[in-house]
Amino acid sequence: MRLPGLAVAVAAALLTSPLVPAAGAGAAAPVPCPRPAPPAPGPTPSATPSPDPVQRAVGGAGLATTGLVVPAPPKVAATSWLVADLDSGEVLGGCGPHEYATPASVQKLLLAATMLPRLDPADVVTITAGDLDIEPGSSAVGLVEGGRYRVETLWLGLLLRSGNEVANALARLGGGADGMAGGLRAMNEQARQLGAYQTHAATPSGLDGPGQFTSAYDLALIARACFADAHFREYAATREATIPAQPRQRAKGFTIDNDNQLLYHYPGALGGKTGYTDLARHTYVGAAERGGRRLVVTLLGADVIDQRGWQQGAALLDWGFALPEAASVGVLVSPGAATASPPPASVAPQARPGGASGAEATERGTFAAQLRSASLITLAAGLMVLAVALILRRRSRPPARHPDPPN
Incomplete structure (x- = not known):
């Protein structure tokens, strides 16, 4: 894992x-x-781990x-x-x-x-x-x-x-x-x-x-x-x-x-x-x-x-x-x-000094914001579906039986 x-x-x-x-x-x-x-082949390297994506x-x-x-x-x-x-x-x-x-x-x-x-x-x-x-x-x-x-x-x-x-x-x-x-x-x-x-x-x-x-x-x-x-x-x-x-x-x-x-x-x-x-x-x-x-x-x-x-x-x-x-x-x-813990959803990634141009930084920030918004929408929709499923399940469930009283 x-x-x-x-x-x-x-x-x-x-x-x-x-x-x-x-x-x-x-x-x-x-x-x-x-x-x-390439030159003539050299020694064969020992086994290395399988690539992890x-x-x-x-x-x-x-x-x-x-x-x-x-x-x-x-x-x-x-x-x-x-x-x-x-x-x-x-x-x-x-x-x-x-x-x-x-x-x-x-x-x-x-x-x-x-x-x-x-x-x-x-x-x-x-x-x-x-x-x-x-x-x-x-x-x-x-x-x-x-x-x-x-x-x-x-x-x-x-x-x-x-x-x-x-x-x-x-x-x-x-x-x-x-x-x-x-x-x-x-x-x-x-x-x-x-x-x-x-x-x-x-x-x-x-x-x-x-x-x-x-x-x-x-x-x-x-x-x-x-x-x-x-x-x-x-x-x-x-x-x-x-x-x-x-x-x-x-x-x-x-x-x-x-x-x-x-x-x-x-x-x-x-x-x-x-x-x-x-x-x-x-x-x-x-x-x-x-x-x-x-x-x-x-x-x-x-x-x-x-x-x-x-x-x-x-x-x-x-x-x-x-x-x-x-x-x-x-x-x-x-x-x-x-x-490190992930940053709060409201915090945009910080620009790196000497890094991308303003247009590239804007593109990245927009992409990140869209991804976060899509994630929140998906999460909300998933919670709504789960809530509806629980309500329907409860309505269709037969009344619970009480345990037998002690002898």
């Missing part, structure tokens, strides 16, 4: 999104994502498609992607935005959105042997067992070099008495709070695990929550950081640089996160600012054919910045919307 709150969130999103026909019966066949020639409509009916949401974007080698405005939440375009995919290290953004408010960046913490238990050959910063590091240093190691041992440590530290298990539980609770219903974390680092998945739309929700945090913005935009020496462990200090090439090659880049596993292929989240607008791009299941993941993200950002500010095919739902 679906949560009533989720239905409320979907209904609210539909009322406040452009009037785009929903995918389904009578709708045109999905337009495939424009892609260059309610979850796929989160953010607007126009997003409930396996194919292209808007015409004429650049060709990118990602199986799904989305571009949105970080500030207004307007979705500018996407392809298969609610399709399930494997996240790889962009999962670390959910870890950041969950643990940044829980951990003091000035605290000094100790790395354990359990933190260093990661897949051999996977990305690591080079922290040492027994080493003592500031939490701020851990965040830099996570976001600049995608350290999997750092992800384990942060999940453990933020998980309370339950350690890493508590951290994973908190991450999945955070995903639901953000409205990222198609996201489930099995590992804090994004290393492949059973039942781990996300979507391009969910990643945009998570990235928006991250970029709302001042500490995250600082860490994600850092190009170089120092990991301090650990004299007791005889470990020298060293310098790390940021793996996200968008910072070095794209004017106005704000940062983001790269990811890769054999199963997930290349995944990417990046954000940039231009002309007072801040856009975020998310892409999943990308192959490197003629562009790397960040370059595909850059091409989509260029395309998004070229669109008018009023362009919108949907919306990123607000955190907690799925658990």
Whole structure:
């Protein structure tokens, strides 16, 4: 059974999104994502949940498609992607935005959105042997067992070099008495709070695990929550950081640089996160600012054919910045919307800053008002029919028999 709150969130999103026909019966066949020639097949992804039509409509009916949401974007080698405005939440375009995919290290953004408010960046913490238990050959910063590091240093190691041992440590530290298990539980609770219903974390680092998945739309929700945090913005935009020496462990200090090439090659880049596993292929989240607008791009299941993941993200950002500010095919739902009570019938949906034009807002408001009026009329008619049926039933019912008196 679906949560009533989720239905409320979907209904609210539909009322406040452009009037785009929903995918389904009578709708045109999905337009495939424009892609260059595909490479040789890679590993087969593990089973993912069956598509849920309610979850796929989160953010607007126009997003409930396996194919292209808007015409004429650049060709990118990602199986799904989305571009949105970080500030207004307007979705500018996407392809298969609610399709399930494997996240790889962009999962670390959910870890950041969950643990940044829980951990003091000035605290000094100790790395354990359990933190260093990661897949051999996977990305690591080079922290040492027994080493003592500031939490701020851990965040830099996570976001600049995608350290999997750092992800384990942060999940453990933020998980309370339950350690890493508590951290994973908190991450999945955070995903639901953000409205990222198609996201489930099995590992804090994004290393492949059973039942781990996300979507391009969910990643945009998570990235928006991250970029709302001042500490995250600082860490994600850092190009170089120092990991301090650990004299007791005889470990020298060293310098790390940021793996996200968008910072070095794209004017106005704000940062983001790269990811890769054999199963997930290349995944990417990046954000940039231009002309007072801040856009975020998310892409999943990308192959490197003629562009790397960040370059595909850059091409989509260029395309998004070229669109008018009023362009919108949907919306990123607000955190907690799925658990919020529906607004009173007399309250019209609020306009989103930088969103639709006045004519579009009027059209949406008129549509919502008509829908509410029709609902009230239908409810009143239903109550009248029920009342008449009860009266007729009572008139036709035989007199009730009194129970036999006690012996």
